[in-house]
Every structure is written in structure tokens, then in C-alpha cells.
Amino acid sequence: MSGVQSIERAFSILRVLARGPLGVTEIADRAELPKSTVSRLLNALEAEGAVEQVEAGGGYSVGSALATLGASSNPSAGLRSVVRPFIEELAMLTGGSAGFTIREGDTAYWVDDVDDGDELVKLADQTGQSFAMHTIPSGFAMLARFSTDALEEYLASERVSADGEPLDVDELRRRVGRVGFDGVVVSREEFDAGVNAVAAPFRGPDGEWVGALYLQGPSFRFPEDGDERRVVKLVSEAAMQLSERLVAS
Amino acid sequence: MSGVQSIERAFSILRVLARGPLGVTEIADRAELPKSTVSRLLNALEAEGAVEQVEAGGGYSVGSALATLGASSNPSAGLRSVVRPFIEELAMLTGGSAGFTIREGDTAYWVDDVDDGDELVKLADQTGQSFAMHTIPSGFAMLARFSTDALEEYLASERVSADGEPLDVDELRRRVGRVGFDGVVVSREEFDAGVNAVAAPFRGPDGEWVGALYLQGPSFRFPEDGDERRVVKLVSEAAMQLSERLVAS
């Protein structure tokens, strides 16, 4: 026994319950444990608030204590912790929400987002999700760095994707062609209703374009009047510094 | 031993770590356990993803598995589960976010909120927080139901609250006085920048005004053009039906 049996079993039970409330017998079946063992462990977990009895004799579900403890979990190390200080500073300097996505094949994966502003109107948190690259500003910024061949390959594969609205490949080519030498993408509600955004790509250790930083916010308050040039400069410089940091590692 | 010692100790350790990353010796001190016991339990928790080692020899923190499990925790029963179908229907019928607050002394406590729309621009989730009643639409709707004496007492106590901006008691009295017989409060960005809201109070089992339902959203899209009267009617009727439901119980 290398671990602690009770803890292994307790987490087994919690994972079974993560899919939805269940009774003791069903939990025992799925966790492959005797009912008396399950009953005892559920009582212990209930005492800690980790499970709750839905109603007397009616089943158990995951308890609020795990939500509380889970709220304090640490973000994992790696790229996210390297990039985090950059996006925290961008958010602080501009009042927008700042974050980054990374390229995963033909999609952009939303890794992190910071929005410390105390305004009520905010953007929904989209971290942990993937999007076709041409559908979000930071993905588009990476797309604009594709070679001509890679871009055509992407357009061909996206053309066949069932995406509801058919893809206007020529229009997408034109928009990619209009992105400037610095690679910065400025969106004035072009990607999402009511949202302005600025995005810039950054390089990974091997020099390839791996991700893009962005700043965004509701268009009635972001960027502030006359502030767009400053915001563009901040994102562009942050992406450049981040690239230098990652290439050097 | 009524519970399971290992589980009690494991959660002890997790609660110590919820305040921030710590080393084995420090955890042993705070949890009042031998270091070897802590080390073994940490290894078991790490195997489940419930803790993560920050760096080799450098300390431990709460792991992402708890966030995952915590995300599946069940909302508690009680008032919230009674009200939930009402606010789900309000959100579904209008595209706004719907929820309710309850009176707690001089504050309004934000109990629940539903926002199933797929728009990007949303309102921040404020459940679990308390606000002075006059500062949010649903709190204001409850305030408008105060007796004259109770209102004056509230105004007197709020006048002395250190709130930054001094309270304009006369203006607040006038606004309370303008609330119609049906008790519905309509806000066009009066409480929060960029937010429209409609709120109506509801009664508890003893007939007292215990809470208020609301609908709200970013003002560029909520309510939809020409839809305000329908929204007001929906909220008002829902609050009335809810009152009848609670008084009958």
C-alpha cells in the first residue's frame, strides 16, 4: 500500500458523485466497494462538508466545501505562470480584461484571463475553451502569422467545417492581408457584439508563433476615448517582450 | 472514533493550505500532526490531484482536482431551490440575467443568479455578497416596501455609514416615494453604469417582504427595443406568484 486507502477510496466516491447525485448502493456498485464501507466514508465526507445528503434516504452529492477549497487551487505552472505577470500588468494599465490563447492545430485554446476591474459589465470567462482561430481576435493574430501555404491549408480545412454560416474565404484572406507588419489585430466589434479587442502574437522557445496576448472589453468603455493607440502599443510591446523571454529560455 | 481519522486529517491539511502554499513542517505545526503523517497524507492527496507540490522541496498548495470536483457541488436546498424555477423562466423569456436578493437587516444579500444567454458581454456574478439596500435595484425594491418609520430609521443609520460619497437622504426619500403601487423598480443605468434592471419584491411565509426578484442586463441589449413593458409585467407577476407560493407554505 503506497498511498492511504481511505483517501483513495474517498476520492473514488467523490469522482463518482461528480457526475450527479447517487445513493449508497449505486455508489458502492460504481466504486466497487462494500455498502458499509461507502456508508462510513460518506459520513466522514459529510462531516467535512465534502458531500451533502440530498434528502434523508435520497442520495448524496458533492458538497460546497469542495467548491470553497477548489477556489483556492493554484494555477498550474508553466506557460501560464510565465505569461501571467504580463497580462496582469496589461489589465492594470488599461482597465480591460487581458489574457492569452495558444495555438492547438487549427484552434486557439484560451489559457488565461485577468479582469480585476470593479465595473459590473464584464466579459464572460472563456478560459479552458477552444475556438476556430479566425473567430477570435487572438486566434486571428496567430493566423495572420501563418505562411501562405499554411494559411491556404487552414482556409481549405475551415471551408469544410460545419460552422453554420459558410466561411467567406476571400474575405478572410483579405482581412489577414491587412494585418500590419507588427502583427497587431485591432477589433472594433468585428468578432463579438459589443466588444473591442487588441491582440498580438508571441513566439515560443523554438521561434514559432505559439500564442497571442490580447486586451478586450465592452465597447462602451474600452478602450477609453483617445486611448486606443496607447493600448495597441502596450499589447504590441508586451508580446515582443514575452517572445524575447520565451525564446531565451 | 466516529469518523475516519485519515479523512479528517486530510481535510485539516487542505484547510490549512486553502490560505496559501506551505511546507511540510509548517503544515505539521498548524494541523498539530507529526511531520511523517503530514508527508504521507500529502503524498496520498497529491496522487489524487488534491494538492500539488509547488516545486521540489518547496511546498504544497491546493490542487486543481478540487476545483474540478467543487464545480459539481450542489446548490443548497431551501429558498433558493424554491425561487430557482422562477428566475430560470425569467431569464429564458427575456435574455437577461435573473436572480434574487433577500433582506438581511439593512443589507440585501445576493442569493442566486441565472444567466444562460450565450452573449459575450455579461454582468459579473455577485451572488454571495451583501450590499446596502439603496445601492442595488432589488434592495431598493425591498426598501420601497418599508413602513415610514422603518425607512426613516434606515436613512438615519445609512447617513452615518462611511460610504465614501455622502448619502443624499432627501433624494433617496423622493425616489422611494416614486415607486408605484405594484412595487416594481425600473432602473435605466441609475444604479450601475451600462446596466438596466427591473426588480419586484416578494413576501415570505409570514407575509413580510423578505426578498426581491430582478432581471437585468447590459443596457445596449437589455431590454430589447419595445420590450420593457413585457419585462416589467413578467417580473411583477413572478414576484406575485412567488409570494403566493411562499405564503401558502
Next chain:
DNA sequence: CGGGATGTTCCGTCATGCGGAACCGTACCG
């Protein structure tokens, strides 16, 4: 280099957790 602090591993010991059986409560059916 020696001392101090931290974290890990070992292993003899025994208290704890295990699980089968019995029991209880509820619902259903003939």
C-alpha cells in the same frame, strides 16, 4: 566545516478501518 532546518523514508506497533451479517424502514404487490 558544523549546525540547524526541512522533507523523506523506514519499520515495529497497535489502533483503526474493514466488510459481512444483521437490522430497520419503506414501498410495492398479490
Next chain:
DNA sequence: CGGTACGGTTCCGCATGACGGAACATCCCG
């Protein structure tokens, strides 16, 4: 109404899993 089936709880003898002190390894500092 009585019998059956099912789900959940409690009991208790027992085997083993968890315990914790000691020893060890590593790192840092004066």
C-alpha cells in the same frame, strides 16, 4: 394484511493499514 424486495444503517470481531519516532538525506548559512 402479509410477504418480498430494496436501500441504507449499525454492529463487532479481526486483519491490516496507518501511525509516528527515529534515522537519514539535502540544503543553506555563518
